[in-house]
Amino acid sequence: MADLTDRWTEVQWTVLDTSDRSANLPPETRTTPYVARVRGLAPDPRVGAKAELTTVVGRRVSGVVTELDPGYSHSFGRPLPEWVHMRESIRHLLNPPTDSDEDSR
Amino acid sequence: MTSRYDGVMGRRAEILRRATGLDYEQFDRGSLAFDYEALMAATGYSFADVQAIQASRGVGRTPMLEMRRLTELVREHSPTGYGARIFVKDEAANPSGSFKDRRAATSAERASELGYRGMVAATSGNYGAAVASQASMSGLRCVIVQEAFDSSGRGQPEILEKARKCEALGAEVVQTTVGPELFFMLLEVLDQTGFFNASLYTPMSVQGIETLGHEIATEIRELTGRDPSVVLATHAGGGMATGVGRGLRRANCDGAQLVGVSVNLVGLHMASDRDFNRKSFTTGHTGFSVPFTTWPDRVDVPRNAARPLRYLDKFVTVTQGSVFFATELLAQAEGLERGPAGNTSLAAALVLARELPRDEVLVVTETEYTGAGKTPWAQLEFARAMGVDVIAGGSELDDPGRTIALPESIEQIAVQDVDLDALRRSYLKAATAVVGRDLTAEERRFVEQDARVSVDTQEALVS
Numbered sequence: 001m002a003d004l005t006d007r008w009t010e011v012q013w014t015v016l017d018t019s020d021r022s023a024n025l026p027p028e029t030r031t032t033p034y035v036a037r038v039r040g041l042a043p044d045p046r047v048g049a050k051a052e053l054t055t056v057v058g059r060r061v062s063g064v065v066t067e068l069d070p071g072y073s074h075s076f077g078r079p080l081p082e083w084v085h086m087r088e089s090i091r092h093l094l095n096p097p098t099d100s101d102e103d104s105r
Numbered sequence: 106m107t108s109r110y111d112g113v114m115g116r117r118a119e120i121l122r123r124a125t126g127l128d129y130e131q132f133d134r135g136s137l138a139f140d141y142e143a144l145m146a147a148t149g150y151s152f153a154d155v156q157a158i159q160a161s162r163g164v165g166r167t168p169m170l171e172m173r174r175l176t177e178l179v180r181e182h183s184p185t186g187y188g189a190r191i192f193v194k195d196e197a198a199n200p201s202g203s204f205k206d207r208r209a210a211t212s213a214e215r216a217s218e219l220g221y222r223g224m225v226a227a228t229s230g231n232y233g234a235a236v237a238s239q240a241s242m243s244g245l246r247c248v249i250v251q252e253a254f255d256s257s258g259r260g261q262p263e264i265l266e267k268a269r270k271c272e273a274l275g276a277e278v279v280q281t282t283v284g285p286e287l288f289f290m291l292l293e294v295l296d297q298t299g300f301f302n303a304s305l306y307t308p309m310s311v312q313g314i315e316t317l318g319h320e321i322a323t324e325i326r327e328l329t330g331r332d333p334s335v336v337l338a339t340h341a342g343g344g345m346a347t348g349v350g351r352g353l354r355r356a357n358c359d360g361a362q363l364v365g366v367s368v369n370l371v372g373l374h375m376a377s378d379r380d381f382n383r384k385s386f387t388t389g390h391t392g393f394s395v396p397f398t399t400w401p402d403r404v405d406v407p408r409n410a411a412r413p414l415r416y417l418d419k420f421v422t423v424t425q426g427s428v429f430f431a432t433e434l435l436a437q438a439e440g441l442e443r444g445p446a447g448n449t450s451l452a453a454a455l456v457l458a459r460e461l462p463r464d465e466v467l468v469v470t471e472t473e474y475t476g477a478g479k480t481p482w483a484q485l486e487f488a489r490a491m492g493v494d495v496i497a498g499g500s501e502l503d504d505p506g507r508t509i510a511l512p513e514s515i516e517q518i519a520v521q522d523v524d525l526d527a528l529r530r531s532y533l534k535a536a537t538a539v540v541g542r543d544l545t546a547e548e549r550r551f552v553e554q555d556a557r558v559s560v561d562t563q564e565a566l567v568s
Contacts, residue, residue, distance in 0.1 A: 015281070015290065020110050022285050029283055029378040032256035036281045036290065039272070055277040057223060057246040059297065074265040077482030082495050082511050083429070089513040090433050093178065 006041040009053050010070040011063030037063075039070055113292050121406060124295040124302035126219045129407035137540050138551035139408055141415075148215065148309045152319070152355060155312050158214045162242055164206045165316050167198040169324040169468075174438040179458045182515045189334065189461035191454050193435075193469045194321060197443055200242075201274065202474025204317060205235035208344065211309040213239035216301035223247055223300035227291040227405060229264045230341075230388040231446075231473055236303045237274035247271075248298065250290050253280035256378050262487050263387050263446070266478030283381045288405060304406045311348050311410040318352020321468050322361070333361045334465040335457060337450035340365030340420065341393040343401055343411035349470055350416025362418045366453040367394040368446075369422035369521060370505045382491045383506040385425045385484040389449045394420075395523075399531035414532060414556045420523040423452040424503035426510040427518040429481045431455060435472075445481055447473030456520045485509065530566055532556040537567070 016034040038061050040053035045065045052062045079087075113120070122128065127147060132139040150158070159165040172191040180188030199206035209232065216224050223246030226236045233249040240247035249271045254260040260268075260280070268278045281290055295302055304310065318336075325333045336353065338345040346365045353361055368390040373380040375392040384390065394413075398420070401409040431452035432445045450469045458467045477483065489495050494508040499517030502510035512518050536552055537544060544552065549560045558566070 016110060016286055020108055024376075025284060026374050026377045026379075029256075029376055032282065032378055034282055034284050034286045035256070036279055037254075038277065038279045040277070055248075056272075056275065057248055057277045057298065059248070059277065059294075072265065072269045072477075074260070074262045074269070074478035075483060076477050076480050077262075077484070077486040079482050080485050080489060080495055082497050083481060083485055085497050086430060086511040086513065087433055087437075090430070090437055093514065094174070094438055 006043055007045050008039065008069055009042040009045045009051060009065055010037055010039045010067040011042070011051055011053055011061060012037045012066045013061070013063035037066065110289060113289060113296060116296070117292055120292050120296050121302060124225070124300065125304070125307060125406060126215070126301070127307070132408065134551070135545070135547065137536055137544065137548045141412065141555070144408060144410060145308045145312065148211070148312060150211065150309065150312055152315060155211055156316055159207060159210050159313070159316055162210045162239065163200050164210045165199070165320065168195045169321070169328065170195050171328070172439055175434065175455070176458070178438065178515065179455060180463060183459040186463060187459055187461065188463050189458045189465040189467040190329065190463070191458050191467050191469065192325065193451065194317065194471060195441070196471040197447065197474045201231070201234040201238035201270070203231035203235065203447065204314070204345070204471045205230070205232040206238065207313040207317060208232065208305060208310040209235035209239040209303065211313040212236065212301070212303040212307065213243045213245060215309045216245060216303065217243045219301065221245065221301035223298060224303040225250065225291065225294050225298065225300045226303040226305070227287050228305065229253065229267065231267065232305055233267055233276070233278070234270040234274060237271045237276035241275045246300070247276035248279065248294050248300065249276050250279045250287060250294060251281070252283060252287050254282060255381050256282055259382060261382055261384070261387055262478035262483045266476055283376065283378045285376055291405060302405065304404065305342055305344055306404040306406050306409040306411055308410040311344055314344055314348020315352040315355060317470060318349035319356045321349070321470065322353055322356035322358035325466055325468060329466050331466060332358050333468045334461055335362045335364055335467045336470060337364050337366050337453055337457070337468065338470045339389045339447070339449045340367045340413065341389045341397070342404070343397050343409070343413035345470065346413040346417050347411040347415065363416055364453070364457065365394065365413065365417045365420040366450045367391045367422050368428060368449055369424055369503070373506045380506055383488070383493055385488050385509065386428070386446050386449070389446050391422060395528070398528050400535040412555055414525070414529060415554065417525060420525050420528070421453055421520040422523060423449060423518070423520055424500045424510065425505070426503050427452040427500055427512055429485070430512045430518060432481055441472065442475055444473040444475035444479045445484065446479070447471050452518060453520050455515055455518055529556045529558045533558060533563055533566060543567070
């Protein structure tokens with residue numbers, strides 16, 4: 001059982017420096033290191049400091065803390081005007097406007 | 106000094122052997138050919154066993170839904186007497202929301218039988234959630250390794266949602282930047298944990314999809330009294346085409362034309378840090394399907410059990426915009442809100458059904474769940490933020506990585522044929538490059554089966 005003082009944490013580490021990366025990469029990829037992130041429980045983590053965490057399967061992983069209590073911020077998004085236009089086209093395709101629709105306006 | 110990278114990669118054969126519980130060398134017939142059917146039989150699972158495994162896990166036997174209003178709409182835009190009945194297999198009804206549960210179910214069963222304590226899979230697709238779900242069902246631990254973000258730390262919303270779902274189902278998710286070194290990451294986790302490699306490309310994974318093809322044949326016969334004329338399978342790594350093709354054959358449904366459908370992302374480099382976030386579709390696209398069709402063995406197991414050229418009759422691409430159109434149409438016309446990527450084949454159906462007589466039947470093999478990150482709103486808003494133009498217009502205006510054109514009518518959707526014979530020629534070239542000499546007579550016979558290029562044609566092509 002994890003200690004209550006352990007904190008849900010995300011760490012990031014460099015898996016491969018640019019010099020160790022695979023051959024045959026396009027230049028925009030080759031010039032960046034290969035980086036990974038994982039989440040788990042760490043004792044007394046500080047953002048920007050090194051920490052070792054334990055993942056849900058029990059792996060111990062070390063890295064720099066990027067976030068405490070990391071959640072999810074991806075969303076349903078907002079509609080672009082072009083999408084609204086497409087939806088209206090589909091609505092008319094399925095329900096062509098009739099005279100009575102015009103009358104009720 | 107050997108680097109950690111070289112050390113792990115140097116032991117790849119040993120790590121994979123321990124992590125798959127299968128000695129692939131027993132199937133080798135020389136340096137190129139191998140006994141494909143022996144590999145598929147090596148799981149020891151009969152077709153009935155696979156059905157029973159899936160039934161015990163709540164996988165498969167998903168609803169086969171007739172798209173009555175879509176069919177009507179297609180008929181309004183077809184020549185007289187044309188417009189086939191469209192059916193969709195609602196694979197979103199599987200436990201984790203996609204057909205990938207079929208592949209994960211047989212993998213989890215195998216991992217349990219062999220005594221592994223956990224499973225690992227390298228995937229940015231719905232397969233991650235499927236493995237996580239099936240692992241939990243078996244009391245196994247699970248790690249998903251996922252290519253998720255670019256060098257600025259920005260994650261593709263669809264992939265972020267898939268990571269969330271994996272974590273919700275109890276898995277550890279390792280997220281990486283862009284690059285083929287994902288394979289190294291996978292090997293390192295396998296080496297460290299001793300878990301089972303739940304690769305998408307093992308024989309049990311592909312066997313798991315055979316039930317989908319079989320269900321399609323039997324359910325369409327029950328519902329319509331005839332065989333489907335066309336079956337549309339989303340095409341990426343080749344598993345869906347192979348498994349569905351084998352399942353249709355198992356049901357003696359030989360007359361159905363199997364069509365692979367991919368989202369057209371031609372021109373975008375799959376290992377590019379810049380192109381990575383200019384894709385609204387992270388699987389089921391040409392970045393996987395073209396290389397995997399021309400050379401299947403570029404995977405995380407020694408031999409890929411997915412061999413699409415053996416089964417595909419036709420291969421078409423659709424645009425990103427037309428898949429968003431199909432997604433909205435499915436919601437409005439049929440009352441089914443489903444994930445866009447799972448509607449790739451549905452977009453092609455809107456075109457191909459118009460070319461078939463109205464008494465014939467066309468089947469779309471899948472749907473998938475949707476949610477935050479997957480919705481067209483999330484995808485299109487992200488695309489625009491990454492500098493992709495989103496405009497109103499027909500498929501011809503779509504330009505992968507630059508422009509997404511959202512159609513205004515069914516007529517504005519087009520499919521593009523991919524020349525399967527050209528892919529067969531590329532396969533032959535790749536095979537010749539792998540052995541580094543002219544193919545032997547036995548190797549030619551293998552290529553004849555594996556790529557469906559006759560020995561005579563091969564000789565004409567190489568001379």
